[in-house]
Amino acid sequence: MTVKVQREDFDIGAELAxxxxxxxxxxxxxxxxxxxxxxxxxxxxxxxxHYPGMTEKQLTAIADEAMQRWPLARCLIIHRxxxxxxxxxxxxxxxxxxxxxxxxxxxxxxxxxxxxxxxFWKLEDDxxxxxxxxxxxxxxxxxxxxQR
Amino acid sequence: MTVKVQREDFDIGAELAxxxxxxxxxxxxxxxxxxxxxxxxxxxxxxxxHYPGMTEKQLTAIADEAMQRWPLARCLIIHRxxxxxxxxxxxxxxxxxxxxxxxxxxxxxxxxxxxxxxxFWKLEDDxxxxxxxxxxxxxxxxxxxxQR
Amino acid sequence: MKLLYFAWIRAKIGVxxxxxxxxxxxxxxxxxxxxxxxxxxxxxxxxxERKVVKVAxxxxxxxxxxxxxxxxxxxxFPPVTGG
Amino acid sequence: MKLLYFAWIRAKIGVxxxxxxxxxxxxxxxxxxxxxxxxxxxxxxxxxERKVVKVAxxxxxxxxxxxxxxxxxxxxFPPVTGG
Numbered sequence: 001m002t003v004k005v006q007r008e009d010f011d012i013g014a015e016l017a018x019x020x021x022x023x024x025x026x027x028x029x030x031x032x033x034x035x036x037x038x039x040x041x042x043x044x045x046x047x048x049x050h051y052p053g054m055t056e057k058q059l060t061a062i063a064d065e066a067m068q069r070w071p072l073a074r075c076l077i078i079h080r081x082x083x084x085x086x087x088x089x090x091x092x093x094x095x096x097x098x099x100x101x102x103x104x105x106x107x108x109x110x111x112x113x114x115x116x117x118x119x120f121w122k123l124e125d126d127x128x129x130x131x132x133x134x135x136x137x138x139x140x141x142x143x144x145x146x147q148r
Numbered sequence: 149m150t151v152k153v154q155r156e157d158f159d160i161g162a163e164l165a166x167x168x169x170x171x172x173x174x175x176x177x178x179x180x181x182x183x184x185x186x187x188x189x190x191x192x193x194x195x196x197x198h199y200p201g202m203t204e205k206q207l208t209a210i211a212d213e214a215m216q217r218w219p220l221a222r223c224l225i226i227h228r229x230x231x232x233x234x235x236x237x238x239x240x241x242x243x244x245x246x247x248x249x250x251x252x253x254x255x256x257x258x259x260x261x262x263x264x265x266x267x268f269w270k271l272e273d274d275x276x277x278x279x280x281x282x283x284x285x286x287x288x289x290x291x292x293x294x295q296r
Numbered sequence: 297m298k299l300l301y302f303a304w305i306r307a308k309i310g311v312x313x314x315x316x317x318x319x320x321x322x323x324x325x326x327x328x329x330x331x332x333x334x335x336x337x338x339x340x341x342x343x344x345e346r347k348v349v350k351v352a353x354x355x356x357x358x359x360x361x362x363x364x365x366x367x368x369x370x371x372x373f374p375p376v377t378g379g
Numbered sequence: 380m381k382l383l384y385f386a387w388i389r390a391k392i393g394v395x396x397x398x399x400x401x402x403x404x405x406x407x408x409x410x411x412x413x414x415x416x417x418x419x420x421x422x423x424x425x426x427x428e429r430k431v432v433k434v435a436x437x438x439x440x441x442x443x444x445x446x447x448x449x450x451x452x453x454x455x456f457p458p459v460t461g462g
Contacts, residue, residue, distance in 0.1 A: 029180070035176065104252075117440075119385065119459050262379045282375075
């Protein structure tokens with residue numbers, strides 16, 4: 001289980017390869033990469049603020065939960081903070097399992113829970129005005145389906 | 149939409165980067181990579197046979213179906229054939245969309261449909277005996293949930 | 297007509313591909329399987345469990361009632377196990 | 380007690396972090412929010428919509444009834460929007 005909170009970009013190919021490296025019982029690796037969408041204006045950007053310390057704790061708790069719910073060999077969350085530009089990677093979640101169902105379901109779980117539990121906040125800048133992104137009701141609903 | 153049937157390995161990092169390259173409306177990329185699991189014996193391997201021509205047609209039809217069912221920016225299927233060793237990559241499916249739900253659901257759909265519709269057959273060799281892998285009832289069930 | 301066999305159906309029949317002259321009474325996929333099964337023990341063995349034999353005509357999945365004609369490419373194979 | 384503010388709550392209050400001496404009558408998170416809101420227009424504005432203010436005590440999410448004490452790290456922030 002690996003959790004990284006960092007300003008720098010990451011290498012998806014290397015990260016996904018590491019997730020099955022040396023474990024030939026892994027039959028499938030699922031991943032989700034979140035990217036900054038263009039807000040429309042010239043010179044638009046997104047700045048991610050976070051709560052150092054609590055962020056790592058929450059992401060670790062979310063990854064722990066996934067490891068308990070599904071038979072996973074490994075589990076990875078990388079989340080960036082700081083100023084990002086359209087097309088930049090924000091987050092990578094990935095899971096490795098003997099079975100594809102476990103890998104796919106836990107990957108969806110990780111991103112859904114992360115969106116409602118990890119202390120990150122997005123400040124959008126469309127090139128002229130800045131705007132704190134509102135939490136989405138659809139994200140709460142997506143996370144709710146994992147409640148039990 | 150890209151479909152590749154090839155003997156060679158592929159570069160996941162480069163393939164996933166290409167899926168959102170130049171399209172800043174993409175907010176998420178989901179992927180699933182299938183790997184050869186160890187069959188237990190010394191020198192075990194898996195050989196994938198396929199039906200050249202029909203394979204490409206079926207994979208293209210499956211990718212088309214995904215593009216019609218979900219609002220996807222791009223969609224990728226790479227499937228290898230020939231002799232593979234434990235830990236080797238077999239298949240990569242990946243989808244890019246403005247929204248994570250569409251990317252995640254369509255990625256699961258692609259691998260489920262591919263498993264029941266694409267003309268590939270696996271011959272397992274545990275180092276001493278060869279065995280054609282049986283189709284799984286669980287794969288048929290997984291594919292059935294996408295029927296409509 | 298071009299016939300293609302894959303996986304253990306190929307292994308049991310002993311060849312991967314052959315050209316046949318379609319007999320006049322063979323009009324459907326079902327007729328073709330019956331005719332093939334009578335060609336020898338290797339064919340009979342490969343096609344014994346008829347419900348696990350999948351058929352593609354010109355690279356499209358079809359059922360037993362599907363017509364076959366000279367010039368078609370017909371493939372016989374077990375349930376697929378890719379992915 | 381160490382107080383931390385994030386996102387638009389930080390922007391409205393005007394600082395990201397401050398040390399306070401906990402008044403004796405402030406026993407819970409709810410008490411703390413009431414006391415903070417009375418400290419000035421910037422605090423009142425930031426904490427106006429009480430139901431969107433999330434609170435973590437020592438980096439764990441808590442509700443309004445949760446106790447607070449000297450030495451705690453208390454963070455106030457809007458609903459999270461990562462991922």
